[in-house]
Each structure stands twice: as structure tokens, then as C-alpha cells.
Amino acid sequence: MLVLILRRLAYAAPIALGVSLVCFSLVYLAPGDPLQAVMPADVTPDMVEMIRHEYGFDKPIPVQYALWLWRAVQGDFGLSIGSRRPVIVDVLGSLQNTLLLTSFAVPIAFVIGYTLGAIAGCFPGRWLDRTVTGFAVMGVSVPNYWLGIVMVIAFAVELSWLPATGMGPRGSDAFSIFSLGDLRYLVMPVFTLSMVPVGIIARSTRAAVAEIRGQDFVITLRAKGLSETAVIRHVLKNALPQVLAVMGLQFGYLMGGSILIETVFTWPGSGFLLAKAIINRDIPVLQGAILLLSLVFVATNLVVDLLQSAIDPRIRRA
Amino acid sequence: MDGSIMPTRMLLDIEDLTVRFVTREATVHAVNGVNLQVQAGEVLCILGESGSGKSVTLRALMRLLPAGRTRIEGRITLDGQDVLSLDRKRLQAMRGGLVSMIFQEPMTALDPVYTVGAQIIETVRQHRGGSQRDARARALELFELVKIPSPERRLDAYPHELSGGLRQRAMIAMALSCAPKLLLADEPTTALDATVQIQVLILLRRLQREMGMGTIFVTHDLGVASEIADRIAVMYAGRIVEEGPVADILNNPKHPYTQGLMASTVHAQDRQADIAAIPGSPPDLRRLPAGCSFRPRCAAALAACRERVPTPVFPAANHMARCFRVAAEMGEGA
């Protein structure tokens, strides 16, 4: 297992490096002079030279990249142009807020989606399957910001059961998942956010279960006298690796944040941060956020990989 | 077999079994009135080309065919129980307990994400209850019985970690785990290498004798059938066209189809050289011809073959053939 982890890490390293290269090149890929944002309007040519030197823009590009990467590895992405705080602080803060939503939304989506998909896959073509599939399509296609607004109107405005927006009276820094009061703020954004993953996971589970139920070994299971429940347990375990892969993708996708949902619920997550950085042309924040998000993605894949090979040992050899 | 009818009660009695698969597009007449008996401890080989309904027959008698589109008629009596009317509980107790099945492809027939040991333990506990530890001890015993080397270690192997031969041995161990009275083996050696094939065949024969199981052994290989069978039933287009003691069938085949099968397998120098493999191909099971299904390929067909399905005739004791030509020859002889 340890060997496997090391090998997968070795695969992940070049990917991470590639992403870092892309992040670094953002400075040059983005239109306009990267220094324009930090320079005063009445700058003299001498001063431009000085600032260039200060920021290291006069060095050869590979050297610049090495320096940038060296600092990035230490968590130093410079200062945010927007907030004037260290980029790493802003990025980690909003990633943490998004992680809060995601780490509730994805497991919930998994449990619901897997259950629904399993039920549908066991009765392909029957009314139960049609109902579940219809529900899944709805989950994927109903705009979730609209759903969010409807929920706010229903449960916050009309019924006053749940707080409408934000992360609670103590703010995002003091939010605690051990406080019931704070948890109430999670309910609606988590529910809204999990709709799409529920649909996607239900559909892929249904497909996997229906396919696996047709495989030869299922006949063997019945032939040895197992009950239908036990047979389904086998089928579900066989379907799990495929579904985990889908779940991993959804997790990574949600970690990027949803600007629409975060706006509806005033949730200061990574969607918010990214949108703000793009509008402000805040290149350091974009670099830091994209690099960290990519690392989250890579780490998620790694975890999914390990889970998959723990379940299905055939994957270990690939 | 000495040719006399034994007074023992039949372990398995299949009467007039018909299996059709009904879909919107077509109806597949896979099995068309099969009668078979197996006594305790006896090995019956079902011999026939692929597509002749051998697997469907076996699956029907364990009720493993897809419920929705399968129409089964006839009567199957196994150890005194009416299989087709068993409720779910009894059916589960029957499967793997009273009768078990070995499949052709041990790679796809075992669950890839459980160790072979776990799959045997599960079977044992399903039928006999007991602790995990006891079931594992039983599994180990079975692995030793089927001669799997380093059995303790192999119990914890996943199917893909075993060779084809070992996988099939594990499959056999699983099938025998609850000492069934009837073993169904559906081409258990077809997917294996020639040398492994023989080892597995010898193993099966030995275990069958030791445990005294009635066995139906399906194959399309005459050589395999002659190794293991007490009796042979030749199947064509969902019907048993000839049946009898192994020596009778091999030395004195009566049905033109059986004769053709022999000719296409047996070495030319042993037989008349001019008998060629059977020309033509098996009929479309969606549109069976009226009369004898083999008639379109038969060199010896008579006028009657076109009109009616031949009724069984007995050219020798316990030797049945469904053929008008055989009936006619018997008439001449008498």
C-alpha cells in the first residue's frame, strides 16, 4: 500500500509542476503589463525600471519561475492587489469556507445519489427507475441558484426556520461545526449545492449497477443460494470504484466554488474570491487560488485512487 | 451401467421441459420438450454444438434465467421437490445446497472484488450458518480437497491473482462446499489449456466418485464426454435427439446427428474416411422448422421428417433416439 501511495505521488508530481507553470505564466498570459496595477499613474521611466528590478521582472523567465515557485512552495504568493493582505491568507480562508460546504454536500450527495442510483439500477426500465432518473435529471438541470433563492424565500423569509444568508453572527473566522447555531447556516447552501452531485452520482450509480447486474458472476452469486439482498451488496461493492471516481470529480468541481450560490447565500468561498480576483485583475490571488485548487484536485484524485484500489485490487496493477 | 433399469428413485427428473425467451421482436425456442433423468451418483453428459440449449437447460433447473422474458413449462423434480414451484426461501436453500453449478469461465464467474476465500466462506455460512472461523476452516479443507497448492495463502487471493486452472479449482471448491447431491458443470474445462483441462477433468471425476454426486456435465467435446460420462444425451436445437449409455452412444450411434458429431471429432483412420463433418448450420431458434429440426442438414431424411417431430424409439435397452430413419430400420430388422 505504501509503495502504491508513493507511486501515485510520483505520478502526481509532474502534474502539479505543470499546473504551477501555467499559474506562473498567468502573469504573461493576461493582457496588459503585470505591473500596471501596482504603479502610480505619474510614474517615471527610472522608477519603472526600479520596480521591475524590485519585482524581479528584469531576470530571465526561467529564473523568475524558479524564484516564484520557491516562494510559492513556502506559501508566499505575494500580496493581494485587492485586499493588500498576503494572498495565502485570503486563498486559504475562502478555500476553507468552501471546504466547509463541500465536505457536507459531497458525502450527503454520495449517500443519497448512491442509494437512488442503486434502486434505479436494480429495476431498470420500471417505474421506480423512471422516477429516480427523472429526479436525477431534475437535480442536474434545475438552476441551483434559483433553487437557493426559492429556499431562502420559503424557509428564511416565509417560515423563518433557517437563517437566510452568511456564516453566522460571529463571522467566517469563528464559524464552528460544533455549534448547532452555526450549523443552521449550512443547511440551505449545502442542500442547494448537493443537488447537482446527487443527480450525477445517482445517474452514474444507476448505469454501473445495471451494467454489473448483467455480469456473469451475479449468476454465480444466485446459483450459490444468496438472497437478493446479498447479491445487491456484491453488485454495489463492484459499482463503488466507478462511483467514487465521479464523486471525486464532483468534490474537486465544488471546491472551485460556485459564484452564484455563494452570492445567493453570501458565503465567502473560493467562487467569490476567484470572481473578485478576475474582476480586479488580481493576478497573485489567481495564481495562488488556481495552484491550491489544482493541488486539491490532485490530492482528491490520489485519495480516490487509493480508495478504488482498496476496493478493487485489480486497479492496483494499473 | 449394465443395461438393466435400476430401481433407485431418480435424483433428478426433468419432464417435457420447454424454455422460451419472449421479447417484443421474437420468441427464441431455446429448449423444446426435454426429458432427462439423473440417478444419484450418476454422470450424465449433455453433448451438443454451441447454441443447442445446454446452458439454458441447466439454468432452467436452477431457475437462474431472467424472470421477465423467460417462459418455462414442464416439470422438474429434484430430490422429491418440484423445482418450478419452490418459494424464494426454498429456492435459495436448494441453490448451492442441494444442487450447485460450475461455470465455463471461472474468470468472469467469480466476483472480482472479493477474495476467493471470502466467496466460499459466504456460501458455507449462507447454507450452514456458523462462525466465520468455522467457515474458513471448511474453505481451507475444500481447497485441500481440490488440490490447490498453498491453500491457506490462496484463500486470500483475488480471482485475478490465480491462474485459470486454480480459479476453476476454486470454483469447484465453492460448488462442493455444501456437499450438493447434484452437480451441474457447464463446460467447466472449455476455457482452460489442454493440460489443465485434463487435470481438472480428472479432479472432477475423482470428486464426483468420492462424494457420490449425481452430475450433469455439459460439453461440446466428445472426447471429454467419453472420459467422464456414464450416460450421454445428445442435444440438438433444444431437443434430446439421442440418449444412452456412454459405450452404446460412442460405439453405436444411431441418430444421423450423433453420427455426424462423431465423424467430425474422431480421427479419420478410426472411421470410414468418407464421413465428413455435418454440412449446414443449426436452425434459427426463432423460426424452428416443422418436423425434425435436424432434417435440413440430414442426408438420411425421410418424408415423415418434414411433418412431425420424431417420437422416441429404443434401438437398444436404455438407448433412445428420436429419428424416423432409426425407427424405420428397426422396423425392417424386426
Ligand SMILES: Nc1ncnc2c1ncn2[C@@H]1O[C@H](COP(=O)(O)OP(=O)(O)O)[C@@H](O)[C@H]1O
Ligand atoms: N437470456 C436469454 N435471452 C434470450 N435468448 C437466450 C438467452 N439465453 C440463451 N439464449 C439463446 O438460447 C439458445 C441456447 O443457448 P445456450 O443454452 O446457451 O446454448 P449452449 O448449448 O451453447 O449452452 C441460444 O440461441 C441463445 O442465444
Ligand SMILES: [Mg+2]
Ligand atoms: Mg453454453
